[in-house]
Amino acid sequence: MATAALPASKNVKKRSAETNIPVNSRTAQPDMIHEDGAGAKAVRALLIGVSILFMFVMMVLPLATVIKEALKQGWAAYQKAVTDDYTRSAIILTLEATVSALIINTVFGLFAAWAITKFHFSGKKVLTTLIDVPVTVSPIIAGLIYVLVFGRQSVLYPYLKQAGIQIVYAVPGVILATVFVTFPFISRELIPVLEAQGTDEEEAAALMGANGWTIFTKVTFPHIKWAFLYGVVLCTARAMGEFGAVSVLSGHLRGKTNTLPLYVEVLFQGFEWVPAFAVSSILVIMAVIILVIRNIFEHNAKTRSGGI
Amino acid sequence: MKIKAKRVIPGMGLSLGVTIAMLSIIVLIPLASLVVFTGRLSFREFVDVITSRRVLASFEVSFVTALIASLINAVMGVILAWVLVRYDFPGRRIIDGMIELPFALPTAVAGISLTALTSDKGWIGKIFDKFGIKIAYTRIGITFALVFVGIPFVVRAVQPILEKMDGTYEEAAGVMGASRTTIFWKIIFPEIRPAVFTGFGLALGRCIGEYGSVVFIAGNQPFKTEITPLIIMAKLQEYDYGSASAIALVMLVFSFALLFAVNLIQVHNSKILKGGR
Numbered sequence: 001m002a003t004a005a006l007p008a009s010k011n012v013k014k015r016s017a018e019t020n021i022p023v024n025s026r027t028a029q030p031d032m033i034h035e036d037g038a039g040a041k042a043v044r045a046l047l048i049g050v051s052i053l054f055m056f057v058m059m060v061l062p063l064a065t066v067i068k069e070a071l072k073q074g075w076a077a078y079q080k081a082v083t084d085d086y087t088r089s090a091i092i093l094t095l096e097a098t099v100s101a102l103i104i105n106t107v108f109g110l111f112a113a114w115a116i117t118k119f120h121f122s123g124k125k126v127l128t129t130l131i132d133v134p135v136t137v138s139p140i141i142a143g144l145i146y147v148l149v150f151g152r153q154s155v156l157y158p159y160l161k162q163a164g165i166q167i168v169y170a171v172p173g174v175i176l177a178t179v180f181v182t183f184p185f186i187s188r189e190l191i192p193v194l195e196a197q198g199t200d201e202e203e204a205a206a207l208m209g210a211n212g213w214t215i216f217t218k219v220t221f222p223h224i225k226w227a228f229l230y231g232v233v234l235c236t237a238r239a240m241g242e243f244g245a246v247s248v249l250s251g252h253l254r255g256k257t258n259t260l261p262l263y264v265e266v267l268f269q270g271f272e273w274v275p276a277f278a279v280s281s282i283l284v285i286m287a288v289i290i291l292v293i294r295n296i297f298e299h300n301a302k303t304r305s306g307g308i
Numbered sequence: 309m310k311i312k313a314k315r316v317i318p319g320m321g322l323s324l325g326v327t328i329a330m331l332s333i334i335v336l337i338p339l340a341s342l343v344v345f346t347g348r349l350s351f352r353e354f355v356d357v358i359t360s361r362r363v364l365a366s367f368e369v370s371f372v373t374a375l376i377a378s379l380i381n382a383v384m385g386v387i388l389a390w391v392l393v394r395y396d397f398p399g400r401r402i403i404d405g406m407i408e409l410p411f412a413l414p415t416a417v418a419g420i421s422l423t424a425l426t427s428d429k430g431w432i433g434k435i436f437d438k439f440g441i442k443i444a445y446t447r448i449g450i451t452f453a454l455v456f457v458g459i460p461f462v463v464r465a466v467q468p469i470l471e472k473m474d475g476t477y478e479e480a481a482g483v484m485g486a487s488r489t490t491i492f493w494k495i496i497f498p499e500i501r502p503a504v505f506t507g508f509g510l511a512l513g514r515c516i517g518e519y520g521s522v523v524f525i526a527g528n529q530p531f532k533t534e535i536t537p538l539i540i541m542a543k544l545q546e547y548d549y550g551s552a553s554a555i556a557l558v559m560l561v562f563s564f565a566l567l568f569a570v571n572l573i574q575v576h577n578s579k580i581l582k583g584g585r
């Protein structure tokens with residue numbers, strides 16, 4: 001309710017959103033306990049100082065370190081490392097794995113969100129919990145389970161070998177691992193939005209004779225567009241950076257099954273620090289782009305839900 | 309009503325079918341293989357694997373470092389959330405956006421840059437080296453990496469609760485003469501406590517399973533800085549699938565228990581967010 005009366009200013013929008021009285025003193029001065037002004041200011045300065053120091057040490061310095069180490073031997077060495085053939089093949093595999101994860105998880109996310117939010121059935125709670133399982137599983141365990149299912153000691157192995165399919169220590173394994181760790185990323189963004197939207201509009205459309213595809217594209221999808229894109233961004237971030245699960249399944253073959261993070265590891269363990277950080281810098285740039293997009297989306301979503 | 313809803317909107321069979329099929333193939337069947345492979349060990353062998361000295365030491369390293377890191381995150385997370393919600397200062401939006409860097413930055417990159425930063429030649433390591441404190445390749449280093457990994461969980465759990473909080477109670481307490489400390493502990497903290505626990509639990513769960521950002525900084529010495537995921541990796545490289553599954557299963561059970569606890573708190577939490585108490 002209160003969100004309808006959002007003031008235009010960015011800085012005060014969060015705080016005023018929860019107070020029904022727009023002329024509350026907090027809109028002007030958030031830490032408003034009036035009696036001990038000096039003490040309040042000291043606490044405020046201290047807390048802001050601690051926060052800025054923490055963020056500087058934990059976030060800014062690591063990023064600066066990547067840049068410093070990558071450029072340690074000059075621009076030429078950096079360029080050589082970034083345009084190296086192995087780097088290029090690692091970029092391509094990372095893209096392949098990310099796109100595969102996006103496609104598979106989008107299909108799953110759309111069907112799962114539709115099933116969970118548009119129908120009533122028993123076991124729905126269990127299903128939603130199970131969908132979230134991959135997030136809580138350690139990446140190493142995620143890799144391990146695929147080795148157990150498709151590896152040499154598996155009952156499936158003879159059949160896979162006969163069919164000429166290699167999954168463990170090959171590209172399909174890398175892709176499977178990436179899909180697993182990002183599995184719920186799209187569905188978990190869609191479900192809350194669809195849940196809040198309810199089923200009335202779809203029911204109306206269905207009663208008027210629209211088929212499933214029309215209902216989805218004309219009625220449902222416009223509601224979940226932003227949530228969907230947000231899920232895509234989160235999924236991309238995690239997919240391109242996944243390390244543990246992919247590391248178990250890849251076998252680290254340079255130029256073949258190395259994704260960018262794995263190639264970083266290979267270089268780093270081989271004491272090739274400059275190339276390791278140079279390749280890392282590609283991932284840092286992608287991470288920063290993702291962060292920016294994510295913040296724009298978040299901002300959009302907030303103003304959007306306030307506007308409607 | 310239920311029956312009507314089922315009939316009117318099309319696609320229940322299809323969507324539910326696809327959902328369950330994909331979930332089974334990608335998640336459930338592979339996870340079940342963990343139980344199958346552990347089941348091939350006798351109970352005695354299972355206990356032996358789990359209680360071998362090296363594995364127990366790794367449990368201790370993983371658990372203690374994750375616990376300390378999550379405690380630090382619980383405190384820092386509340387401070388950061390508080391500063392972001394209640395204060396306005398230049399750079400606030402930047403800090404708000406940067407909180408999620410650990411989610412966006414690949415763990416391997418975080419791992420090597422934190423290692424370089426805290427080794428005795430790095431910017432931070434250099435300072436502590438003067439006092440004879442080593443960070444990289446020790447448990448302090450592991451904890452440092454885990455603080456990095458876990459911080460967004462607490463901030464993002466506490467922030468929405470602080471935003472939703474009604475300021476009138478604080479104001480009333482202030483008018484009645486309560487000190488700021490009293491207001492914090494008696495009025496604000498009880499409101500955000502469930503969120504702090506949720507964030508703490510999520511961070512702990514993530515930290516215990518974390519691999520990428522820790523392997524580089526840990527040094528991986530058996531009994532000292534070897535984390536549990538690394539032992540699983542080592543067993544796997546020795547083709548000792550039974551032991552790897554057994555250790556993984558213990559970790560999995562622990563993280564599920566943690567998730568369950570977090571879910572219980574979250575039910576309580578969402579009630580507050582929706583306005584009811």
